[in-house]
Amino acid sequence: MRRRGALGPGSEPFAPIADFGFLSDCETTALIAPSGNVEWLCLPRIDSPSVFGSILDRDAGYFRIAPAGVEVPAAQRYIPGTMVMETTWWTRGGWLVVTDALLMGPWHHEDERSESHRRAPTDYDADHVLLRKVKCVSGNVQVRMDCMPVFEYGRTPARWNYTDQGYQAAVAVGGGLSLHLTTDMNVGFEGSLATSRTLLKEGESRFVALSWSTHGAPKDLTEAEERLRWTIHHWQHWLDRGDFPDHPWRSFLQRSALTLKGLTYAPTGAVAAAATTSLPETPGGDRNWDYRYTWIRDSTMTLWAFYTLGYDWEANDFFHFITDVAEESDGRLQIMYGVDGRSELPESELDHLSGYDNAKPVRIGNGAYTQAQHDVWGAITGSIYLFVRKRDRLDDRLWKIVVTQVEEALLHWREPDCGMWEVRGAPQHFTSSKVFCWLAAQRGAQLARLRGADEHARAERWQRAADEIRDDVLAGALDERGVFTAHYGAKSLDASVLLIPLVGFLPADDKRVRETVLAIAEELTEDDLVLRYRTDETDDGFVSEEGTFTICSFWLVSALVMIGETERARTLCQKLLSYASHLQLYAEEIDPHTGRHLGNFPQAFTHLALINAVMQVIGADRGQRLYPFS
Known part of the structure; x- marks a missing residue:
């Protein structure tokens, strides 16, 4: 040839x-x-x-x-x-x-x-x-x-x-x-x-x-x-058009904003998770996935990033995309969709391709679209909350979506699921999934109050449900140290629980939040960079290892700021920024021993978390406290 x-x-x-x-x-x-x-x-x-x-x-x-x-x-x-x-x-x-x-x-x-x-x-x-x-x-x-x-x-x-x-x-x-x-x-x-x-x-x-x-x-x-x-x-x-702080890290915010815009499919406003498929999370390994789709769980963080940097048009375009698919799904939301809104994303392997640096298989499509993941309802409801908060108005169309999503969360929150990381092992009662079900009920109650006296009863019912979910998480997800674990009954840690203070599940000064953040910083890191979980402690359907997840490392920066460990957060953020490519881009993961980037590239979720972390550190330096998604 x-x-x-x-x-x-x-x-x-x-x-x-x-x-x-x-x-x-x-x-x-x-x-x-x-x-x-x-x-x-x-x-x-x-x-x-x-x-x-x-x-x-x-x-x-x-x-x-x-x-x-x-x-x-x-x-x-x-x-x-x-x-x-x-x-x-x-x-x-x-x-x-x-x-x-x-x-x-x-x-x-x-x-x-x-x-x-x-x-x-x-x-x-x-x-x-x-x-x-x-x-x-x-x-x-x-x-x-x-x-x-x-x-x-x-x-x-x-x-x-x-x-x-x-x-x-x-x-x-x-x-x-x-x-x-x-x-x-x-x-x-x-x-x-x-x-x-x-x-x-x-x-x-x-x-x-x-x-x-x-x-x-x-x-x-x-x-x-x-x-x-x-x-x-x-x-x-x-x-x-953007609103960027005058700070030495400004260029990272600008490149992240440009990257998110570049991953946006303009005809619909959808934001793809990455530009590529099957770039390996482990050198020569089989953790190779197609990320050229849009994930519902990314929605709240995407809106926050765009709104914070002054890109209301982009935020609104993505918001309309996710509410369109939510409306069309009649409550049965998938975790991801095609950038054109299509729901069928069948996964297959391209055996004729050798793979990046011989990492096989090469996959197109993503079978995780059929998984049950209970974070989607909280992501949608949280996104509507952010959108409405900028307008102080909740129209009938959006309210109907809110009702559907909250009721779905309340119907299913007691069931196990595949979790944020889309594990292909046995379903579990993942802590982060329960937290996002709480988010659906909590934001739903707040939105119901905006509707006035006519929805007072519903607001009270949803608030009671949110309190019940929180009590259940506090009873089932804490170990003997008072640290949140990956799922009920587990001893292992999971970086997704770093979202607990970011979404407002518990206040940042709660002792259990502080102990969890510090435990992850000490026990779930390699050379200060955060693993999403330890693969030898989690049944995710694979035996191979993986690198540190850069989004989780940036989450740790944000969480450290929120618990008052500002200097430690600043030091970690500076270290993470030093791992950026020569063009200030990030893949999904970083090998903590070599600095090598792993996984699909460039990764939207990483750049979203960078924006949040950098803005948190800059805010702390200026005496401002940011509550990203609450």
Whole structure:
């Protein structure tokens, strides 16, 4: 399949997960390796089959632009305030800069946005174009371009044909898609490979555009540069809408906000958990999952993050998405949905792919969508509470959803479930699941009081239920030390109970909260980083180990602030920020011994927890106490 001498991944080592750059047009995403390879791009949207998939198998498609014979760039960065990436290369003959972007343009076409979805004033549409601009800034540089799409997760090689245009253009067909390659470089074809070799002199630029819709790619360099400027300005204008504190950690908040926006599927407002599937949680292991979907449990934290940073439009878009699926489910909420709102996410394994660094299986779909997880009702009700709190008004539509969710929580809270971590072992009475059922009843009672005297009786009934659930948790989930455990009857710890003070289940100055936070900090950490649980103490359906969960480490920062351990929280937060990639991105997990990032990338949940933790520390430094979800 591969042309001899091509610049494809071949047998070269897989790049560390944290070394990838992340691009987005808010419909799909791309990951670019330090070698200049686009190693992950799914079309036409984030959860579609891959066109370039060499991050999961070296023969599954790639798109590389780099100086001939040069493997390692001198530097990579985002153009400040954007999702546009620059890679700078040094060669013996000169310097080269490659600028990569998924183009955004002014509104120019109808799309599939839901009726409840509203555009922010600075929103642009996805142009459905991956643009790669190459500039020689000094000397002379020989540039090599190789583009080899392989459709349908590496199953179907592309078939290239020239098109009848007045500029260099070709179309690749496969998997029901047509990819249009437009460039001002001379391109040749050998099978599924499009390739070019061009000598650039100082000050010269070239472009390559890959497009997948009828809107079309730039037809020449002038148009390419103009549309690149539109994209840069779009992202910078979007970031300018945010409210970021003047603090040394501000750049981490801004990059996290941009990452969350980049993981948002604009037509519906859904936020995907990550851009990838099957990047392993254990090197060479089998904890490999598809995270290109939206999880209901993320909703309250996502809304809090967007609202706190001043992005009400994004928060409201996501809120409308989750309330739409809640309304359509008639109370039978799943834990996750497709970014388009679909409910069927069947899981399967792609045996023909070798996996990232030989970590198999490669999975698409996610079978956890069928699991019973009792946190969904509290997540939805808590989200409605946050939304209503900003407006002090609860309309009939939202109230109907509240009633349905609270009654479901009260019907099922005594039953075991699979828990927040979606264990594939035996169901348990997980502490965090009970806490979220309490959250559903507690927030429901607060919302009922907003409805006035007509709902007084319901408010009282729900408040009694919330008190009953809390009493049950206090009776069943504490060990002899007064520390909250993973589930009823367990001796083991679980990082999910760090959410107890964050959601207001108990006040932060309660002795049981303090003892739990400190126990997790001392007993559930490796080199200060938090495990979600110890795999040798929890039946999660797997025997392999995993890294520390970065979201849990940031939760510990927030919890430490809330119990008054501000200096310890600040020190841990600084340490966690030091583990960020060179582009300030995070995967799901970190190996505490090597600092290696593990799991899908970039991870929305990690960046959500970062925002909360950083804002907690900054608030404490300024004498402010934040109660994130209460």
